[in-house]
Amino acid sequence: MSTVTAPTGRTPDPAAGGRRRNLLPGAGPARAAAGFALGAALLFAVAPLALSDFRLSLLAKYLCLAMVAIGIGIAWGRGGMLTLGQGVFFGLGGYAMAMHLKLADAGPGELPDFMQLYGQLDELPWWWRPFASPWFALPATVLLPMAVAFGLGSLVFRRKVRGAYFAILSQALAMAMVILLVGQQGTTGGTNGLTDIQGFFGYALTDPVNQRMVYFVIAGTLLALLLLARQLIQSRYGELLVAVRDGEERVRFLGYDPASVKLVAYVVAAGMAGLAGALFVPAVGIISPAMIGIVPSIEFVIGVAVGGRATLLGPVLGAVAVAWAKTALSERFPGGWTYLQGLMFVLVVAFLPGGLAALVGLGRQRGDDPDRRRWWRRRRRQVPAGVGTTVPVEGAGTPEATDGAGLAGARTGVTA
Amino acid sequence: MTGERLDGLRIRDLRVTFDGFTAVDGVDLDVAPGDIRFLIGPNGAGKTTLVDAVTGLVRATGSVRFGDTELLGRDVHRIARLGVGRTFQTAAVFEELSVLQNLDIAAGAGRSWWSLARRRRRIPDEVAEALTTIGLADRPDQLAGTLAHGQKQWLEIGMLLVQNARLLLLDEPVAGMSHDERDATGALLETVSRDRTVVVIEHDMDFLRRFARTVTVLHAGRVLSEGSVAQVQADPRVQEVYLGVDSGTEA
């Protein structure tokens, strides 16, 4: 009968999905607990029973990649920082751990095998020495990457280097790191990396029982990181992070410093990658530049994109699935795998930005990237300049009536 | 709602230059505490740039004092924390967050990291109040992106209220609104100005006549005329600048 125009008195538009609750990050505690228990059961009971030692060690490797993916999900999916250099942090954690294990393998006072092989060194370089102590090396696997991320992040975020600029810079960091490692062959193992790691804090890694132990450590760590990520996403900080992603300047005008908000997410993501790298070493027995450079760094991202970047579980499942597909396909069809990987980037990112999570209905999260649901949009977004802002509602009152209601609300609200 | 003191805005010799082009050219402007000042002027007059300079978005020379505090030279978020809030020509709400989340973030600039690291257990009082004020109390969980245009602009004003802004700088707050929405917005401005100072950039002359207490006309980066609505309308220089354009439509 008439057009309702005041801000009140309108029935909710069901199509707008206004009251829809997102399933994953916003899931109720009971549901989350159930999901967590299911995940724990799968990882701790089903997988060890169902999989051979070989497959279990592969899974351990995938779960490490999944840890990196959780961090990328936070930094990129939630924070909008496309970090193409997570390999750097993964590598820092991995090398820190591997250096300690190599020194432990060599025994006190001895040089690691590869240093003897290249034969240029009589004694351990100074920067290797602290890693002999587990009390230094273990915290370093996480703190070192976090420190590097903090340094880089506080420099670039404060100067509003973001978007594609930040992505390129993070990628350049990965390139510089790899070239540095390869160049210092005598002390870093060069292209080969640190290989042939035998023991893990006194346990021989050749023993399948100890390999299982490593798997359990990894699985437990992954679950812990998931809990941490969930807390982060659901906290007020998590909401703020999404706000910064979608409107950095707007957040600034609300009195926040977006640089600090982004820095926290970036540093957390770096720490997760570092931890993943550290655990990757005992699981695989090697860390090398080939695992942390430009290509592996961007490969971390594809898993996250496939799974669903802004969700909690999407990156984990996506990372595991992509890593599994890579193992399954790349040996038999190396070329075919590269095509598939390329296609995945193109198809998923362009046409299914929400990832598989959007397909199976886990998506439609509150806090999704605004680009996400605009698949295959041709033009940039335009804010409609005041057209179509009035919605006809059946049976609404006269304009005066709704108007009055709006004003009454306004007045009482302000004067109360 | 704030219980804090009412401050005015005092601008002296404000200049903003973009690569040789002077957008704001020596503006002096005083807005009394509790005033509703309308800034008008043709496109390119420097209205938005002036607001940008006050809020720290663009670099400027001169002096901008809010109360006793000099604003120029401070970072955007520092100025915001001093109680200066603004809206933008295009409603700038966080579309992927709910109405409640939008307001909660706006209310939270002073929160500690510890409180940020936890979940919101209940709706803060000032947020609940603002939800009622802006007429969105029945839909706190609706995604802001799905709100109607007018509602978004109201949400933005609500965000300024919970932000505890004592100086509100509104850039075309009623653009695209229907008449009833404009009336409601105007009434809201009047209530809000009891304990806040309000500056409005607006092209809508009808809206201006009804709700402006004082008006400043900017032209080519300078103040052309200033005074009450009647005084400004009677000013021949203003008529010259606005020749033929004086009502209801966007200039």
Place this chain on the structure above:
Amino acid sequence: MTVLFGQLFTGVSIGAVLLLIALGLALTFGQMNVINMAHGEFIMAGAYTTYVLQQTITGAGWSLLVALPVAFVVAGTMGVLLEVLLIRRLYARPLDTLLVTWGVSLILQQLARDVFGSPNVQTRAPDLLTGNIALPGGLTVATNRLFILTLAVAAVVALTLALRLTPLGRRIRAVVQNRDLAAVSGIATARVDRTTFFIGSGLAGLAGVALTLLGPIGPTMGTNLIIDAFLVVVVGGIGQLKGSVIVAFALGVLQATGEYLTTLSVAKVLVFVAIVAFLQWRPQGLFTLRTRSLA
């Protein structure tokens, strides 16, 4: 002294190659705000074009001469295809574009592997471009590097003149400075975008031809170059070519001198640190168009 001079000149010629690559990126990034990771594969396409032409045209000199325009067109056409098929549809999503074009780059690399084989291939340089030219004071410059420098300078001059003097150039500059305003002023922005992409990608093809004079050709030859070239654009600033020109040569010389004074790997890290430090000073790059915007 002679070693240092040689190193400096090497740096200048590295800068010239970077410049050829970065010019195209500066055009496309500046105009469409998209990062095209497949730009590196256009370099590769240019290099393989030279290789193929040398298989058919036996004279190394002639094949190189023919390769220049052909590589430009081949790479340019690939660029236009990419723009029309994918990038055009992702304009408001720069980060997604980056990932999508990375996927395209993977596919193109594998395609090259399947067609030309994984091992690197080599072209023969024409005799004219294999020697050195002696300068007074016992200094020498390698003719192939001199040729590359000349090519880059010619490209910059031609591009600058085209942007300044031709109607197309004016349209491109208009779109770079204000896309929406250009569109409402009656400029067919879509067509301008395609042309820009053709020219930008074509320049990458030229860089590929130049690179055949410096080393072997392989499917992944573009990957590292593209990152350096993007750094040039980031540091040089968007919307003006002179930033890219200055920074490309600066980066090339910095890299070469750093290598001379320390090692290649340390030089890379130093360059990275220098770039981050530079961005503290000028986060928008060396030259930038200042405008009033929220972004």
